[in-house]
Amino acid sequence: MKKQKIIVTGGCGYIGSHTTVALQNAGFDVVILDNLMNSQIDTLDRIAEITGIRPSFERIDCTDVNAMHDVFARHSDAMGVIHFAALKAVGESVAHPLKYYKNNILSLLNTLEMMLEFKIPNIVFSSSATVYGEPDQLPVTEDTPLKPATSPYGQTKIMAENIIRDTVKANPELHAVLLRYFNPIGAHPSGKIGELPIGVPNNLMPYVTQVAAGIREQLNVFGNDYNTPDGFCIRDYIDVNDLADAHVAALEHMKTNDVKVEVYNLGTGRGLSVMEIIKAFEDATGVKLNYTIAARRPGDVPAIWACSDLANEKLGWRAKIPLTETMRTAWQWQKNVSKL
Ligand code: NAD
Ligand code: UDP
Secondary structure (H helix, E strand, O other), X not given: OOOOEXXXXXXXXXXXXXXXXXXXXXXXXXXXXXXXXXXOOOHHHHHHHHHOOOOEEEEOOOOOHHHHHHHHHHOOOOOEEEEOOOOOOHHHHHHOHHHHHHHHHHHHHHXXXXXXXXXXXXXXXXXXXXXXXXXXXXXXXXXXXXXXXXXXXXXXXXXXXXXXXXXXXXXXXXXEEEEEEOEEEOOOOOOOOOOOOOOOOOOHHHHHHHHHOOOOOOEEEEOOOOOOOOOOOEEOEEEHHHXXXXXXXXXXXXXXXXXXXXXXXXXXXXXXXXXXXXHHHHHHHOOOOOEEEEOOOOOOOOEOOEOOHHHHHHHOOOOOOOHHHHHHHHHHHHHHHOOO
């Protein structure tokens, strides 16, 4: 039987590469569209080493409508698109808002236009927990009211969700699943793919592994005076491989259900403080972390974690990978990065 084709924008990136592996393992034929602005071409080789299949690759910028037209014309038999391609650094988005609006919004607009033109029916979109801002109730469900975005990056996610809703409303042949990711961490157990932050990491986990590897001197823990049980910020850290599986589950769900626009939180349902992450890393790897308590980081919400019951009920998906395993894969990946 012919494999079903999926277009994956941003497929060389952190979440996209793990999702490509999950899609290939589930029998999909993956075509990656990426301009490599935050990823490396060798990722394709490493995906092939894991799955035995090299994904098709189109090096294009999704903001380039002519290039998109050419690529979509050649892959118009795809049953869906997973749209990861975006810039994601919150701080950078505050300094360079137009860069973020242009890249993230134009990429989405072109993707939707091409899907309509070439009659590709299903889109899975990478949204984020950032759309909830500082929630009034925890855990957050998909019905928790959204808060105004505090950064241009967050704004692009809220705008993108609305753009997709409006487009589906006007074009009922289009079906959409919006996945709100919480905090993805960890790497593939093969040690061949993982997160590759350029420069100083913004996110906690790559910072932790770089300190452990001696690349950075110490971790700054941003704030210990929050109104949380231990005073540290709380997040819902989800293994990237679990997250990848949710994309496969979403596509399978879209094949057999009459989906219009559906939204799912992807988290573990468990909130962990920064200090609990530090301890979990030390316990899982045996490596002591050099850290210091620093001032709060502006814009950080004190606590957020997900209720992911809806994804469990409708998609049959649930985060499964134990935190210890996630810490080990993150560390293994860090040790391998220097050898790549
Ligand atoms: P990433 O930077 O590792 O991957 C994004 C990929 O998209 C990169 O390979 C980059 O080169 C590519 N890309 C960006 N703009 C492009 C363009 N105009 N044309 C073609 N390719 C382009 O990021 P990630 O962590 O894998 O995130 C994937 C998606 O998930 C993004 O939309 C991000 O906003 C969203 N998300 C990420 C997190 C997180 O913490 N990592 C959390 C919530 C949501
Ligand atoms: N954090 C930290 N030190 C760092 C990076 C992050 O203490 O060097 C904290 C941050 O304050 C937040 C948590 O780790 O409470 C997760 O931050 P991250 O940037 O990874 O994700 P966010 O939830 O902010 O998107």
